[in-house]
Amino acid sequence: MYTLKFDANLCKICPTCDCLVLCQYMDLDIDKAKEEIMKISEGEDSFVLQDCVTCYGCEEYCKRGNHPFYLITERRQQKGILTSPRAITKQWINIGEPRGKYRLGEIKEKILSFGFMPEFLQLVKGRLFDDVMPSYVFGQEFFCNVVYIHFANTSIIKERLPMVIDNFKKLGVQEVVCMHDECFGSFASLAPAYGIEVPFKSIHYFEYLYNRLERLGDEIRPLNIKVAYQRPCSSRLSPDKHHFVADIMKLIGVDLVERRYQGENALCCGGIFGMAFGYELANDVQKRNIDDMVDSGAEYCVFNCPACQSTLAAKVTKKGIKPIHIIDLCRMAIGEK
16 A cells, blocks of 8 residues: 655644645644644644645645645545535546546657546647647546545545556556646656656646747747736646746747736635535635736636636636637647637
């Protein structure tokens, strides 16, 4: 059985306890935060286990790499603390169950992983992906299952993620370009946290996009538009790749507006909040987030995660802001959209 690498001594000596102090959905000072994280580390009850909204933020806030969010998830499952109704949790787990049905493109050493998100089958096209397509995988057999930490269920991830990694290994691939943050986070963050070996190089698609745009530099025409970026929760598992958002915007002549809720201070799309914690919380978070985009003068809301786009697209449109996926924004810059 895979065991989480967590060191309680690091929490004891941490002078800031940023993992909980910086949380946007709970209000804890340093003393209270340290008290609660020590309770959790020792397996005791804590109100944090009830109130955590699963935004993944504490994984980024902890600069010691001690995996506080994974620990919270482990303790919730051990104590039977559900973050969603049991029927919804079971439904989601069944959706991702491997069933031997998947789609493979032309398998090469370098491959795109769409996980189990069909939106990428339509997004990934044109010159941005000429050097790797049609080499891709899609289906439950290649689905990272990281979404289940939203549902306080690490056991299903520890069961399925090694199988997913083994399926990539059987294909003989050397590099996997992950088209979703959770896919990349599963290989770069979650697998190492549990001592699961990853025998190939995982590449965040932001890095891939940036490098590809640099090679297509002569074709780029600056867009000269103002955009707000909707950072997804799963981006918290790979914060070292977040800089590529600003790098890409600069490359294609886009003004990434300054606003309150960006970077480490970003707010979730709220998609998971409705079914798990109530629509009052979801509506409040979405309103503050979108109002902030409006106040910043953004003309477009740029999405990374298709689930975030599905949740917020209609709402930002009502506020006069155009929703667009970052891939389509890049395709605009090279004249394909």
